[in-house]
Amino acid sequence: MRIALKEKNLSWEPILVNLRAREQKRPEFLALNPNGTVPVLRDGDTLLYDSTIINEYLEEQYPEPALTYPDPPRRGKVRQWEDYGDANFLRPAENIFIHNKGWRQFEAADLERFRQRMLESLAYVNNALAGKDYLAGRFSYGDIAFAPRVIMLEELGIALPEELVAVRAWIDRLKRRPSVENLER
Ligand SMILES: N[C@@H](CCC(=O)N[C@@H](CS)C(=O)NCC(=O)O)C(=O)O
Numbered sequence: 001m002r003i004a005l006k007e008k009n010l011s012w013e014p015i016l017v018n019l020r021a022r023e024q025k026r027p028e029f030l031a032l033n034p035n036g037t038v039p040v041l042r043d044g045d046t047l048l049y050d051s052t053i054i055n056e057y058l059e060e061q062y063p064e065p066a067l068t069y070p071d072p073p074r075r076g077k078v079r080q081w082e083d084y085g086d087a088n089f090l091r092p093a094e095n096i097f098i099h100n101k102g103w104r105q106f107e108a109a110d111l112e113r114f115r116q117r118m119l120e121s122l123a124y125v126n127n128a129l130a131g132k133d134y135l136a137g138r139f140s141y142g143d144i145a146f147a148p149r150v151i152m153l154e155e156l157g158i159a160l161p162e163e164l165v166a167v168r169a170w171i172d173r174l175k176r177r178p179s180v181e182n183l184e185r
Pocket of ligand 1: 036051
């Protein structure tokens, strides 16, 4: 969501929620999002939760610059990459991230499983990137699903295999985008 806001040159004010203190489960926050998760977006009278839904809203409300395609076939592919990235890369990466921060403890075997899952998804991404700068061709929500964590693989204890040349170039490309390079960690 933060990447999409920056790509679209939208100004926004962050309201930080302390997940460690479980502020996301307090009644005031549950009134904004009954699932008790971040992010939540308030835009005027509009209140939305879930990053996928928020990104779709941002695209429809603020179409330029576009972070997807106008035609349903390519739009579908962007959605597929976003969903794939969320489930297969971001979820395990997030688990390792919160473990490293000490916010939640996972067993060593679980952490290894998360790393394997991330590596498998990166191998899949490597094949998909053949001849392309970004997953769906141009930079899109598909790349945004991976970006916040794929730029910090080393911190997550993942050594990118040498043969994943296209992934390495894609990560370098992502890191050079102003919307990605200044993300908080
Ligand atoms: N599909 C949701 C997932 C939201 C989610 O799991 N957010 C995490 C932080 S990345 C969270 O709020 N965790 C705290 C919790 O589940 O209590 C989205 O994309 O917004």
